[in-house]
Amino acid sequence: MKRYRIAVLVSGTGRHLENLAELSKDPRADFPVDVVLAISNRPGVQALERAERCGVPASVIAPEPDETDEAYGARVFDVIREANVDAVVLAGFLKKLWIPDDHKGRVINIHPSLLPAFGGKGFYGGRVHRAVLERGCQVTGCTVHLVDEIYDNGPILLQRWCPVEPGDTAETLARRVFEEELLALPIGVLSFLEKQ
Numbered sequence: 001m002k003r004y005r006i007a008v009l010v011s012g013t014g015r016h017l018e019n020l021a022e023l024s025k026d027p028r029a030d031f032p033v034d035v036v037l038a039i040s041n042r043p044g045v046q047a048l049e050r051a052e053r054c055g056v057p058a059s060v061i062a063p064e065p066d067e068t069d070e071a072y073g074a075r076v077f078d079v080i081r082e083a084n085v086d087a088v089v090l091a092g093f094l095k096k097l098w099i100p101d102d103h104k105g106r107v108i109n110i111h112p113s114l115l116p117a118f119g120g121k122g123f124y125g126g127r128v129h130r131a132v133l134e135r136g137c138q139v140t141g142c143t144v145h146l147v148d149e150i151y152d153n154g155p156i157l158l159q160r161w162c163p164v165e166p167g168d169t170a171e172t173l174a175r176r177v178f179e180e181e182l183l184a185l186p187i188g189v190l191s192f193l194e195k196q
Contacts, residue, residue: 004086004193007037008056009076009093014038014047016091016110019182020189021054031186033193037083039076041095063095073098086193090147091185094124099147107147108192110185112177114159115143119152129170129177137164140173142181144188158188 008017017038023031038051038058051058059079063072077100080088090097090109099107111119113128118140123131132140141161146154160180164173 001032003032003034004190005034005036005084006087006089006189006193007039007080007083007085008035008089008091009039009041009097010045010047010051010091011040011042011094012045012047012092014045014050014092015178016089016181016185017047017056018050018054020089020091020186021051021056023186029186031190033186033190036085037080039079041093047092069096069098073100077103086196087189089185089189096151097147099149104148105146106196108157108189109145109147109152109154110181110188111143111145111152112174112181113143114139114141114161115145115152115156119143121151123152126170126174129173132164132173133168133170140164140177142177142184144184146192157192158184160184 010017021035023029024034035056038056040047040060041062043060048058061076088107113119118128118131139161141159143156144158145156148154160183162176162180
């Protein structure tokens with residue numbers, strides 16, 4: 001069976017990185033995807049510790065002062081090219097990423113809402129869940145999508161939904177959505193890779 005290679009870009013806790021790495025090593029998971037590289041835009045984040053525990057080589061590529069998105073993206077993709085990956089996964093990566101031509105259509109993101117609702121610049125983490133509650137939505141969920149030059153805009157690969165419960169807070173809703181994210185991201189990534 002063919003095995004695929006992915007790089008995972010992170011900015012925070014790295015729970016998706018850990019989930020993908022653990023699934024790749026679990027013979028019962030039927031997930032022939034190896035996490036061969038982790039990149040963080042911030043030093044000292046928990047994701048780097050998780051990468052080390054999972055045996056995933058990790059790099060910190062922090063933006064330079066006054067660096068353009070294109071210059072930063074070029075530095076990131078120079079490292080990604082060396083890893084010879086089939087796809088790049090943004091898993092809580094909170095930095096705008098310019099994508100060079102040779103990787104367009106090969107960068108995947110997970111977003112904690114049912115796009116196109118509650119997406120775009122500034123919509124991440126707790127901000128998304130607070131907006132869902134303020135709007136009075138009865139359902140929410142997550143979206144796995146391809147990344148283009150506009151925030152949360154690329155073609156949708158997969159969505160999973162869950163109810164908004166009476167009495168939910170942004171924190172309780174975030175936990176429920178995250179459980180769906182843990183299922184959606186591996187399915188979306190593998191489905192994308194198998195179609196390439």
